[in-house]
Each structure stands twice: as C-alpha cells, then as structure tokens.
Amino acid sequence: MAKLTKPFIEQIPATGKLQVIYDDDKKAPSGFGVTVSPKGVKSYFVRYAYNGIDKRAVIGKVADWSLTAARLEAEDMRKAFAQGRDLKAERRAAIEAAKQARRDTREGRNTLEALIGDYHAYLKARGKPSAGEAYRRLKRHVIDAQPDLAKKPAREIVPDDVMTIIRKVAGEGKERTADQVRAYLRAAYSIAMRAPYDPLLPAELKDYGVQSDPTAPIAVIPVRTSERVLTRKELVNYLHAIEGEDLQQKALKLALYAGGQRMSQLLRAKLSDYDAEHKTLTLYDGKGKRAQPRVHVLPLGPVAASIVRGLVERARSLSSDESEDQGPPFLFASRGAAMYPGEPGKYLRELIDANGWPSFNLRDVRRTVETEMARLGIGKDIRAHVLSHGIGGLQDKHYDRHAYTTEKREALRKWERHLAGLMAPKKKAGKVVALGARA
Structure with a gap:
C-alpha cells in the first residue's frame, strides 16, 4: 500500500x-x-x-x-x-x-433498397441508358411490392427472398419482366461484391459487406424470342400512321428512317450531337458491359436529316430562355428532360389497338428493318454497323478502326429510297386511324 x-x-x-x-x-x-x-x-x-x-x-x-x-x-x-x-x-x-x-445503424443504411439506389447511381454515372429502366423495374417490383425485404440488410438477403420477388412478378404473367428483375439484382450484387477490391467502383458500395450473391442459384427465366417481322403491307400502314408532328411520331419515324435505331439511345441525343454540315447524328451505345459507351455515328439520309433539323429548331426554341450552364438540350426534350423511352412504345401500342393491327413492338420494327435491308442486298457487316450490333471479334475490337461512314451513308440512302417506294401511290395503305395530337 x-x-x-x-x-x-x-x-x-x-x-x-x-x-x-x-x-x-x-x-x-x-x-x-x-x-x-x-x-x-x-x-x-x-x-x-x-x-x-x-x-x-x-x-x-x-x-x-x-x-x-x-x-x-x-x-x-x-x-x-x-x-x-x-x-x-x-x-x-x-x-x-x-x-x-x-450494427443497427449500419444495417439501416445498407439495406436492399439502399443497394438498389446505389446501383442506379452507378449506372447513371457510367452513362448507361438502362439506368432509369433498371431503377423503375426494381422500385416497382422490389421496393414497393416487397417493403419488408427492401428494408432488410442487403447482406442478409438469401435466395429464398429473391425467389419471393421473382415468383410474384412471374405469377402476374410477366416472365420477361421477372427475368429482368433477376438480372438487375444480380448485377447490383455483383458490383457490391467486387467493390472492396476494385478501385474504380464507388467506395460506398464496399460498406454493404456482401459476401455472396443471393441471385446466383436463381435460374434464368426462359423468354420466348419473337420472330415477328412486319409484312410489306403492315410496314406501309405503319409508315402512314407515324406521319405527323407529334413528338412520339417523330421519334418512331426517325428510329425507322435512321435504320432501326434503339429508342433509348435515340431519345438521349442532344443538340450538340447533330453535325449539320455533314448531316450526321452521333448516338452513344452503352449497351452491355462497356466501360465507356461506343460512339455510333449515323450519316443520315435526306428524310432523317429533315426530321432532325426540325428537332434542332424545336430544341433551340425551348432552350432560348434557359441558362447555358444546363448543357445542350435533348432533341426529344419532354417536360425539361429527355423523353422517357417508354413513351414511343406506349404510343405504338395505342396505335395498334386503335387500328386493330396484329401486335408488334419496337424490337419487331428493328428486326423488320434489318430483314428488309438484307433483301436490298446490304451486307451483314454494314447492317451491323448501321444498327450498332455487338461487334466483338478480335479483329473488330482491336484492329479495325475504319468508321464505315461512306458505307453507312450509302446503306441509309438506299433504305430511304426503299421506304419512299413503299409510300408511293401504288402502295396504298389500308384504312389507318391516326391518334390525336399529344402535348
């Protein structure tokens, strides 16, 4: 002591x-x-x-x-x-x-709902056109439909939880949507698992502590692939139905005349993407696992160029009172942003219902364009460059740097001449019901 x-x-x-x-x-x-x-x-x-x-x-x-x-x-x-x-x-x-x-605080932040939000932000930051669609699907079928699972820590989600989500969607007869939800969840978990070891992924994704992918055991849901190709008569009727000043009509018409372009990419085109001197429209193909979107330059034919000139004038008039700090406006600006990719598709469905036509969608139109181009003698490689198909061979990925601008321009002019021939008086359309003008 x-x-x-x-x-x-x-x-x-x-x-x-x-x-x-x-x-x-x-x-x-x-x-x-x-x-x-x-x-x-x-x-x-x-x-x-x-x-x-x-x-x-x-x-x-x-x-x-x-x-x-x-x-x-x-x-x-x-x-x-x-x-x-x-x-x-x-x-x-x-x-x-x-x-x-x-732990409760951390898990409250790192829920499945939060992971979905961070996955959406990651896709947006990479300029992926699928970002909005992915979030809308996951919000509707996971966050809104399964709130208890959405509030659960992402690392505690198990395959049975994922099956609860997928079964509900598939049970509504939406097999394709169910598989999309599965694929989006799998992608979200994939980046969360890689985040701690990949310096290029957002730092916040590593905080989820995800050690395994609960979607891994879930089987891919087979979806019947459509083989639908419009007949010449159906194509003529479609051409007549999309003649108009409605913004959805212009989107459908430009996608068709520009060689069957993907609507999601077309609607994100901005004023600065159009080269008036060379009549080219540059799109950005972010489809797939590309780190950067592929630049897709379209040398437009006369009709497509005319449509784009009208869209350019419209975009300039809409942006005349706005600050330049907001960046170049979208050609298909709707309510201050790019038009939602689902709007033209919705317009098309209403058009089909109003006329009582056999059902088809924008993928079927794209398939029709390629089929018709093949009939016109346009080669497979040139069609691939026009439609921006995946070009993944060793030669194409690493050695072939030719832009194919001349070849694409010739193909698109040939395509426009073909459509003009279909629209000639001798190719009369059936009775076509036009939809009312949209705002």
Missing part, C-alpha cells in the same frame, strides 16, 4: 509483472488503487465484493483520469456495489448495446 499522488504514480516503473497498489490516503475510498501492467500501462481500479466474491473493477487509465476524479468515481461505484449492482456486467452490457446500435 502507498499514499497515492500523481508524482508517485508517474514514477512507478514497469517490472514485467502485474503490480497492484492500494491507496493508503485517508481521503481514498476503501479498495481504491492503481494497477501497473507488465508493459507499464497504469489504470485506476476499485475492489468490491459481489455475491461473496472479490472482484476488481477498472475505472480507467491514469492518463485519462485525474486522481481526484478517479477517487470520486470509485466512491460512486462502491455505493452501486452496496446496492447489489454488478457494474462490470453492466459495463459489458452497455458496450455490447453500443456495438449493436452501431
């Missing part, structure tokens, strides 16, 4: 063994003292009896407590012991509660 003072405590040397020194000062509560670890770490403690067993409770390190404060804390602790409380157990419980609170 010794009368503890700050200078006395500071000069106690480390001996390689644990030292326990009780305070002999009359001001000190009974059982108060200081320990010195074998390596010289000094801590205040108080000794007490609990259920007849002697115990020693650590108050804190000498470096963190004044001697007076430590003595007062020891007095309070002894009073608690006298009331039958086990402060050591209470302290362990408090530490565990704090850890659990941190």
